[in-house]
Structure formats: structure tokens, C-alpha cells
Amino acid sequence: MRTMIKQRGKISTGNKTNPQIRTSSCTRCGVCCKKGGPSIHFEDRELIEKGNIPLKYLFTIRQHEPSFDNIKKIIEPAKTDIIKIKNKKNSHECIFFDPDHSGCQIYPDRPVECRKLKCWDTKDILSFYDTTRISRKELILSIDELWSLVQNHQGQCSYQKVAALAGQIKENKNNHGALQKLNNIIQFDSCLRQLIIEKNPMISEMLEFLFGRPLILTISLYGLTQKQSSYVIE
Ligand code: SF4
Numbered sequence: 001m002r003t004m005i006k007q008r009g010k011i012s013t014g015n016k017t018n019p020q021i022r023t024s025s026c027t028r029c030g031v032c033c034k035k036g037g038p039s040i041h042f043e044d045r046e047l048i049e050k051g052n053i054p055l056k057y058l059f060t061i062r063q064h065e066p067s068f069d070n071i072k073k074i075i076e077p078a079k080t081d082i083i084k085i086k087n088k089k090n091s092h093e094c095i096f097f098d099p100d101h102s103g104c105q106i107y108p109d110r111p112v113e114c115r116k117l118k119c120w121d122t123k124d125i126l127s128f129y130d131t132t133r134i135s136r137k138e139l140i141l142s143i144d145e146l147w148s149l150v151q152n153h154q155g156q157c158s159y160q161k162v163a164a165l166a167g168q169i170k171e172n173k174n175n176h177g178a179l180q181k182l183n184n185i186i187q188f189d190s191c192l193r194q195l196i197i198e199k200n201p202m203i204s205e206m207l208e209f210l211f212g213r214p215l216i217l218t219i220s221l222y223g224l225t226q227k228q229s230s231y232v233i234e
Pocket of ligand 1: 032033036037038094095096097103104105106107110111114
């Protein structure tokens, strides 16, 4: 399968201690920040609510979306929403990493994963990384306009629906009913994003947080690709 998978975690070792790293404190070398932005947890809620980390710098791996678990080294559907800090365009570097100063631009307000990650001893982060993850609902339930948009999109475009239809198409590539339904879902996802870009530039900055990555891209995770106006098995 072609992978367009965002890394779910940025921790790349399964070892609890790393003998190759000769330090016992953070030297702010930036190596961990070059492996991708962290996931957001309940402990970070205040940072988001106070605007220290604006929503436009976050993206969502939606519940049930296939994603790569960098610890288990497997691709599996996400059990919950996973909210992460974006990487820079075409790069694995966290968007807040400043390469000129090998530093974090939000260091005093960095998320809990970054605080727990000690490259010389990873036991804290390994026992923590997949716990207390916060969801979109918990972050924006009180903002009616945003939460109803997310609910509407999720109702139409859940990854459970996408996975079921992709499975039917794989079983029978001539299943026109399933192909049509999948096309409708992908079109809904694209049209909603386009509409928001045209009508509400403020919210359009948050599209990847509100709706995750566009389905037109992530459909390839199911081994499907677009041909003319429909989808076929790769
Ligand atoms: S938030 Fe800061 S410390 Fe955490 S990965 Fe990004 S640049 Fe590094």
C-alpha cells in the first residue's frame, strides 16, 4: 500500500534508555523537533484555550483513520481523534521549530509530550504517549459554530463509512453502488472545505484541525486512487 501516513508519534525508539545518547539533560539540539510535531493531550488544554497554540497550527488524525503508530510500527485505525501540531510544509519538522536557533518558538508553552520526551531515557514518554489524548469535541464543544460543522462532517464522512465502502469495492470492483456512495462522501468533504474557504477565511485556516486531512488524499490509504471521476483499486 502506498503510504501517505502521518506519523502518529514522534518517538522513534522502543528502548527505554538509549546508550548512544550521552547526555542526561536536554541540550535543545532539536533532533526530536525534526521528527514531527507532538500530539496534544488533556494536559495541554489550557495552552489551546488561551491561544498559546492556535487551532490553525493543529491537525487531526480522525477516529478510525488508518495511521502509523511509530512505537508499535504498525498501521492501524486510530482509536480516538489524535490532535497533533502540524509539521512545516513538505518537511518532518515541527512548525514551531526554529532551525536558525535550534529552538522551540513556544518553549515555555510547549506541549506535555515535548516536556516528557527525554531522548536519553524514553520510559516516561513511552508510558504516556497514547494516554489522555484530547479530542476535537473536548476542545471546541463550547464553540457552537465549529462543533456543529465538525459533527455534520463526521456524520457524512466518518472513516468507518469510508472503510466499509472501500472494503466492498475491493471485494467487487464493479460495485457501482459502493463506488457512487464513496464518491459522494469524498465530494461532500471537498465541497465543504471549498465552501468554508470562500465564505469564512478565519475558519478556513483551521480546516485540517476541524476535518482532518482531505479525503481525496487519504483515500489512497485504502489502496484506492482516483481515475477520471471515480475511484479504482490501485
Ligand atoms: S512544540 Fe517545540 S519542543 Fe515540541 S516538537 Fe515542536 S518545536 Fe519541538
